[in-house]
Amino acid sequence: MQTDFLRLFKKPLLYERTESVFWDDDHISAQLLQAHLDPSFEGASRPHAFIERSAEWIGRTVPPETYPALLDLGCGPGLYAEKFAQGGYRVTGVDCSRRSIEYAAKSAAEKGLHIRYLSEDYLHLSLRETFDFAAMIYCDYGALSANERRTLLQIVHRHLRPGGRFLFDVFSDAAYAAFREKTTWEVCPDGGFWSADGYVALCRHEKYPEHVTLEQTIVLTGQGAAGRYHIWNTCFSREALISEVQEGGFQVKGICSDVAGAPYREESPVIALLLEK
Ligand SMILES: C[S@@+](CC[C@H](N)C(=O)[O-])C[C@H]1O[C@@H](n2cnc3c(N)ncnc32)[C@H](O)[C@@H]1O
Numbered sequence: 001m002q003t004d005f006l007r008l009f010k011k012p013l014l015y016e017r018t019e020s021v022f023w024d025d026d027h028i029s030a031q032l033l034q035a036h037l038d039p040s041f042e043g044a045s046r047p048h049a050f051i052e053r054s055a056e057w058i059g060r061t062v063p064p065e066t067y068p069a070l071l072d073l074g075c076g077p078g079l080y081a082e083k084f085a086q087g088g089y090r091v092t093g094v095d096c097s098r099r100s101i102e103y104a105a106k107s108a109a110e111k112g113l114h115i116r117y118l119s120e121d122y123l124h125l126s127l128r129e130t131f132d133f134a135a136m137i138y139c140d141y142g143a144l145s146a147n148e149r150r151t152l153l154q155i156v157h158r159h160l161r162p163g164g165r166f167l168f169d170v171f172s173d174a175a176y177a178a179f180r181e182k183t184t185w186e187v188c189p190d191g192g193f194w195s196a197d198g199y200v201a202l203c204r205h206e207k208y209p210e211h212v213t214l215e216q217t218i219v220l221t222g223q224g225a226a227g228r229y230h231i232w233n234t235c236f237s238r239e240a241l242i243s244e245v246q247e248g249g250f251q252v253k254g255i256c257s258d259v260a261g262a263p264y265r266e267e268s269p270v271i272a273l274l275l276e277k
Helices: 005-009 026-037 048-061 079-086 098-111 146-158 173-178 238-247
Strands: 069-073 090-095 115-119 131-136 160-171 182-188 199-208 212-221 226-234 251-256 270-276
Touching (some): 026 098, 048 079, 069 079, 079 090, 079 115, 146 160, 146 238, 238 251, 238 270
Parallel strands (some): 069 090, 090 115
Antiparallel strands (some): 160 270, 182 199, 199 212, 251 270
């Protein structure tokens, strides 16, 4: 098999997607599930002690007595969804990783929790019901392109009742300033995160204008196969984020430095917004 190296290494256009599947790839999703379930690892989910604190704060701030029906977008293996269900919400979790959803459903059944899990792309979600509260946690919003963010806001708006709330977080301008450009490579002869076969991974971290970062990984396996993975992140100033959600028809009810209620600070790498429809 011949690989077109020039095409492979060409600098991607802003928000360019690749043909390689990431979240739902059979091998990568198994590595990601392991990362989610590691209580101290920060990467797929936040450390479990933070999730515990965060779920408690959310329960006090958007109480299940007033906001019982909760839509958890990008719920992963259900770390938040289970805490929400235990806290008294009626939870629907949505995730495109079939492996995570299978794990989440099994875990909820074992714990006797009634959680509805849907294996779907939240950018195409169309349920015939509305919710009191939607959450999208761990900076997924900024991984979307500007068009996808508009679509996502419309979808959340459509799935909330009037007065319903939406909580989400993003990386801030401070995170963009701290992002370091670099090019590295890694040799994994016995396979690793990206492939079960031996591979070389070439990683490029690059800043784009408009406060966007790219983490690109090109994976070349011993069999001559090549995969490209792009993790885009749009970082926001408080003003830019507020203006974007207001254009989407939401009112800002709260702004914090994380989804556990830390007071807002300009230098925080994360901004969490609580919105109302
Ligand atoms: C960074 S993880 C966060 C998981 C969870 N919210 C948490 O904090 O533990 C992002 C999750 O969003 C899911 N995801 C990414 N894009 C998605 C999409 N378009 N539709 C549904 N789920 C998606 C991934 O499979 C992954 O489980």
